[in-house]
Amino acid sequence: MHELNLIYGVDLIGTFVFSVSGWLLASKKKLDFFGASVIAFITAVGGGTLRDLLIGSQPVGWMRDENYLVAILVGIFSGMLFKKVFERLRKTMFLFDSIGIGLFTILGIQKALAFELSPIIALIMGTISAVFGGVLRDTLVNEIPLVFRKEIYATVCLVGGGLYLLLGLTTLSPAFQMIITIVFIIAVRIFVVVKNLSLPSIK
Amino acid sequence: MHELNLIYGVDLIGTFVFSVSGWLLASKKKLDFFGASVIAFITAVGGGTLRDLLIGSQPVGWMRDENYLVAILVGIFSGMLFKKVFERLRKTMFLFDSIGIGLFTILGIQKALAFELSPIIALIMGTISAVFGGVLRDTLVNEIPLVFRKEIYATVCLVGGGLYLLLGLTTLSPAFQMIITIVFIIAVRIFVVVKNLSLPSIK
Amino acid sequence: MHELNLIYGVDLIGTFVFSVSGWLLASKKKLDFFGASVIAFITAVGGGTLRDLLIGSQPVGWMRDENYLVAILVGIFSGMLFKKVFERLRKTMFLFDSIGIGLFTILGIQKALAFELSPIIALIMGTISAVFGGVLRDTLVNEIPLVFRKEIYATVCLVGGGLYLLLGLTTLSPAFQMIITIVFIIAVRIFVVVKNLSLPSIK
Numbered sequence: 305m306h307e308l309n310l311i312y313g314v315d316l317i318g319t320f321v322f323s324v325s326g327w328l329l330a331s332k333k334k335l336d337f338f339g340a341s342v343i344a345f346i347t348a349v350g351g352g353t354l355r356d357l358l359i360g361s362q363p364v365g366w367m368r369d370e371n372y373l374v375a376i377l378v379g380i381f382s383g384m385l386f387k388k389v390f391e392r393l394r395k396t397m398f399l400f401d402s403i404g405i406g407l408f409t410i411l412g413i414q415k416a417l418a419f420e421l422s423p424i425i426a427l428i429m430g431t432i433s434a435v436f437g438g439v440l441r442d443t444l445v446n447e448i449p450l451v452f453r454k455e456i457y458a459t460v461c462l463v464g465g466g467l468y469l470l471l472g473l474t475t476l477s478p479a480f481q482m483i484i485t486i487v488f489i490i491a492v493r494i495f496v497v498v499k500n501l502s503l504p505s506i507k
Numbered sequence: 508m509h510e511l512n513l514i515y516g517v518d519l520i521g522t523f524v525f526s527v528s529g530w531l532l533a534s535k536k537k538l539d540f541f542g543a544s545v546i547a548f549i550t551a552v553g554g555g556t557l558r559d560l561l562i563g564s565q566p567v568g569w570m571r572d573e574n575y576l577v578a579i580l581v582g583i584f585s586g587m588l589f590k591k592v593f594e595r596l597r598k599t600m601f602l603f604d605s606i607g608i609g610l611f612t613i614l615g616i617q618k619a620l621a622f623e624l625s626p627i628i629a630l631i632m633g634t635i636s637a638v639f640g641g642v643l644r645d646t647l648v649n650e651i652p653l654v655f656r657k658e659i660y661a662t663v664c665l666v667g668g669g670l671y672l673l674l675g676l677t678t679l680s681p682a683f684q685m686i687i688t689i690v691f692i693i694a695v696r697i698f699v700v701v702k703n704l705s706l707p708s709i710k
Numbered sequence: 711m712h713e714l715n716l717i718y719g720v721d722l723i724g725t726f727v728f729s730v731s732g733w734l735l736a737s738k739k740k741l742d743f744f745g746a747s748v749i750a751f752i753t754a755v756g757g758g759t760l761r762d763l764l765i766g767s768q769p770v771g772w773m774r775d776e777n778y779l780v781a782i783l784v785g786i787f788s789g790m791l792f793k794k795v796f797e798r799l800r801k802t803m804f805l806f807d808s809i810g811i812g813l814f815t816i817l818g819i820q821k822a823l824a825f826e827l828s829p830i831i832a833l834i835m836g837t838i839s840a841v842f843g844g845v846l847r848d849t850l851v852n853e854i855p856l857v858f859r860k861e862i863y864a865t866v867c868l869v870g871g872g873l874y875l876l877l878g879l880t881t882l883s884p885a886f887q888m889i890i891t892i893v894f895i896i897a898v899r900i901f902v903v904v905k906n907l908s909l910p911s912i913k
Contacts, residue, residue, distance in 0.1 A: 333651070338661050353561070358759070360768025362563025367628050425773050439850070444642070446651045448739070448852045458744050536854070541864050556764070565766025570831050647845070649854045 310479055315411055316375045318404040319366075323348040323379025325401055326441055328390060331383070333445050341380050343441055348376045350437035355412050355429050359419050402493045406486035408434040409461045410468055423469050430468075431461040460496070464489040513682055514617070517610045519578045522569075524607040526551040526582025528600065529644055531593060534586070536648050544583050546644055551579050553640035558615050558632050562622050605696045609689035611637040612664045613671055626672050633671075634664040663699070667692040716885055721817055722781045724810040725772075729754040729785025731807055732847055734796060737789070739851050747786050749847055754782050756843035761818050761835050765825050808899045812892035814840040815867045816874055829875050836874075837867040866902070870895040 326347025330340035412433030529550025533543035615636030619629035732753025736746035818839030822832035
């Protein structure tokens with residue numbers, strides 16, 4: 305119960321963060337208010353929606369709980385009202401984005417395992433949950449998805465997700481397993497950005 | 508029974524109209540006959556397909572009733588044979604397109620409510636049914652979806668769908684509720700185009 | 711049993727072939743290792759995944775059997791290590807690609823029929839299985855899908871799939887029906903390429 309509340313809360317925060325980031329990206333494109341809201345919406349729930357469709361968990365998550373809509377709307381209005389603030393707080397946004405990615409990776413893994421899928425498939429589902437909202441966002445605004453080109457964004461999800469699966473074999477408390485994983489993902493992302501690392505592009 | 512027949516008939520007409528509009532757009536791109544047919548097909552059933560996937564109503568609608576395929580094929584051949592006519596009849600096409608959008612919004616709402624989803628989710632499902640065929644069409648021919656850029660296309664669906672939900676609380680006959688909603692959507696669209704309105708693009 | 715093993719084996723080979731072709735295409739774009747792997751993955755399983763979603767067979771195929779992941783990974787590493795070889799062996803690759811298309815068409819038809827869908831819907835499902843991985847691949851790397859523009863790629867699937875459905879009415883052994891269909895698809899594709907045919911583009 306306690307653990308479920310924690311997961312639920314962080315899921316809503318992750319949804320909010322992704323909604324803000326979707327809105328901010330859309331605001332750089334020639335989109336009207338509706339278009340930008342759809343992009344924010346898809347960024348926020350796209351990954352989890354694809355995960356639920358692949359698993360067969362329908363109606364998909366956000367359709368069964370209107371708090372997700374609220375989180376997205378708050379994200380859109382926050383993006384609209386505090387755009388300047390968010391842009392000045394790039395580092396904070398990066399931190400929130402990393403937290404969102406970590407949370408969505410963990411939640412995707414948990415859901416897949418609950419459907420009795422194998423750990424390796426669960427890891428893929430976690431990564432899809434975390435990165436596919438961004439893939440859909442980029443595809444809809446007609447760009448090659450960022451995650452395919454720069455930053456070892458998704459690789460971090462895979463490695464972090466792998467760590468989380470390993471921690472699941474320990475006796476650490478569930479909340480602690482999640483915290484370790486998210487801290488790890490944040491640390492790796494900061495390390496990657498500071499060192500300006502990226503996966504070698506294939507030639 | 509009577510009401511179901513009405514809905515069924517207008518659904519097929521909406522499918523036909525969207526198929527024609529998909530074909531006409533594809534004919535401006537360098538697509539072969541097959542490619543243009545696929546675009547017509549996706550324009551016609553894309554929105555309803557996404558709605559059914561999200562809800563979990565599978566096999567999706569058009570797979571269970573071949574009359575939808577017939578409606579699409581008639582649309583493709585009409586687009587091919589009477590292209591000039593359709594292009595001269597822009598206003599008529601706009602009217603049909605508005606009818607199609609109204610119908611698909613209503614049908615999406617009805618289906619979602621039948622699956623015991625909340626009214627707000629039903630409204631989103633109605634809008635997805637109406638506009639997502641066009642979004643997929645534009646994405647596949649490599650353009651930023653029209654609905655994200657111009658015209659308050661989708662906003663009209665949301666407002667019209669909201670009206671339809673309100674009418675559902677009255678004792679008006681189902682057919683009359685549908686007619687009022689569709690006339691409203693057509694009227695708003697004409698008003699928007701005549702006044703050359705669009706949602707402010709965010710900066 | 712014997713037949714199932716045959717189908718299973720060719721399905722894995724088809725997955726491998728499509729994975730290689732996805733990787734080779736991705737290697738011409740500015741994608742990092744992860745991005746290219748995702749493209750390979752989507753090329754390999756995208757068509758079957760869409761088919762399974764539309765039919766409602768979830769979790770989708772590759773999530774229930776890790777041999778598909780192995781086939782994709784072998785395809786990625788083969789593409790990476792033997793890129794030069796594959797590029798020199800264009801004709802062999804074309805042959806494999808045709809085999810893959812034939813196999814996926816047949817498997818899609820079989821799966822749809824097993825779900826008691828009509829033959830015409832089964833034919834569409836077969837074609838989607840065969841070509842949609844490529845459609846998704848092209849859309850993600852921001853190109854109008856090849857299949858919509860050149861070569862009568864998908865038409866071959868439809869015609870080959872139609873032949874397969876007709877053969878199903880005969881008393882020929884299942885394996886023989888598959889072989890005839892695949893040989894037919896390969897022959898038609900070679901004929902089309904040699905004669906440099908394509909469907910007329912609509913104007």
